[in-house]
Amino acid sequence: MIEAPGLLLTVIAFALVLGPLVFVHELGHYLAGRWFGVKAEAFSIGFGHEVAGFTDKRGTRWKFGWLPLGGYVKFAGDMGPASQPTAEWLQLPAAERAQTFQAKPVWQRAIIVAAGPAINLALAVLILAGFAYAYGQSTTPPVIGLVAEDSAASRAGLTHGDRITSIGDKSVARFDDLRLYAAMRPNETVPLTIVRDGQTRTLPLTIGQLREADRFGNQFRVGRIGIGPAAPVWSPVGLLEAPVVGVRRTGEIIGMMVDTIAQIVTGRRSVEELGGPLRIAQVSGQQLAIGWPEFVSLIALISINLGFINLLPVPMLDGGHLFFYAIEAVRRRPVGARAQEWAFRGGLAAILALMLLVTINDLGAFGLWRGIASLIG
The missing domain is CATH 2.30.42.10 (PDZ domain)
Structure with a gap:
């Protein structure tokens, strides 16, 4: 048995996993937005109060938030949680309004939203293809x-x-x-x-x-x-075959995720097996202690998780936005702002509940609840 890594190595490993993957995810949104001429007002790694940052020549504020558990790109015109135009948006000058997110047709908005999860999956394919080429x-x-x-x-x-x-x-x-x-x-x-x-x-x-x-x-x-x-x-795997292997392995991992979700929903697998940021941090430190190949493999796995989960049709996630855009494309008009507002509130409540559950599971896996029970007993 290998000695568990210390707190410092675990924190460093967690930052090396989550930080780059969040950056890559948001970079997908940012680059797609730039491609379609949408102005990005802010690009943040982390949430909450700004710790450090700078403003580039295009007026985008690049910054770090104090809570490093995600990130976001704020596009001009994306003024509400449901990304609906507001009176403020309608009052913008025509030239400025043309550079806003809501001024773009629904198919461009869908590509901008889908680009984040897509680039996470592409990164995983690239990593797994590299392993296949190197090791067969x-x-x-x-x-x-x-x-x-x-x-x-x-x-x-x-x-x-x-x-x-x-x-x-x-x-x-x-x-x-x-x-x-x-x-x-x-x-x-x-x-x-x-x-x-x-x-x-x-x-x-x-x-x-x-x-x-x-x-x-x-x-x-x-x-x-x-x-x-x-x-x-x-x-052995050749250079041209490696991407095919990477795609196949990525598909296999996604299939395992779908199976896991189905088993949890049907009760064949306990919800206690769901892990959150604390367990990811623990595994990150352990994999880094084993070696760089294992650590990079973990990055590929987390990148697939990040891409897949964000594509689920849950309001507040990218998949939720895509779901509403699909309805908009069929109806030829967007879903009502009030309906979207309530849907996104429900999605936020569900995500917060899930975060609470996985945090309880993580603390349980670390033995906290057993320790408290022993003290009480």
Whole structure:
């Protein structure tokens, strides 16, 4: 077991993860806005009172806020939480109004909003493509080479030489496909299709559960089938193929996120597994202590999370704005300002509630509640 990193390293690692990713996200909005001729009044990393900043020749205020848990770009004309034109906007001179966010057609506004999550996903693809090019990729065929005793595989009747072609609703091309699918579904029963002696068979498989601990003692629950490959294969990845691998791996991670959300909603996974900024900070410090490749991999993972979550159709998030723009494009007029106002208030309440929940979970994972209970007892 590796000794946990100290507070200073954890804070530095957290800043190195969150700061650049927030900057990249907001830079996507900013660059798209610049492309369509929208003036940016402020570009902030962090919220709240300004700690430091400067104003460039275009009149944009670049600044750091004291609460480093996000950021924003404030475009001219974007004057309300629902981004609706106001009386103040209507009174602007025509030349100034033409440079405002609300003066642009709905498709341009949608691109500006979508550019933030898009650039986060593009960054993750670039990182994962770089890893694939540098280290290659596993192309091990899904042929069983060994079956662990008293495992999910042995109970399902799997044997040496079976080729697995699908599990659940997912086709299988590589052995890694099995590992990723099973890891997210402990104790679930799914159909498994195999080819044995030239014949195709479908067997019920109840995926096993295993509690594992990482090098810092953190425990987590994963699903295991209990099989090993016949012959591991590791293949190099060329420069042109690397982006394709990066896109595929990004898609796999997004698929795992969707599965996790579905499992939490249906009760198959506990909400206690949701983590927030405190747990991200903890993991950031741990990954940096292990090494730079692991730390950069974490940056890719958090970047995908940031892009994916912001695309969810929740008011206050980029996806919520895109949802209203889609309605506007269909109706040929925007949703009423009052309806948007209430929707964004509800979205803000939901986000604050989620932040409270994950903070409680994080403090629980650090042992705070157990410590308080022991003191009371």
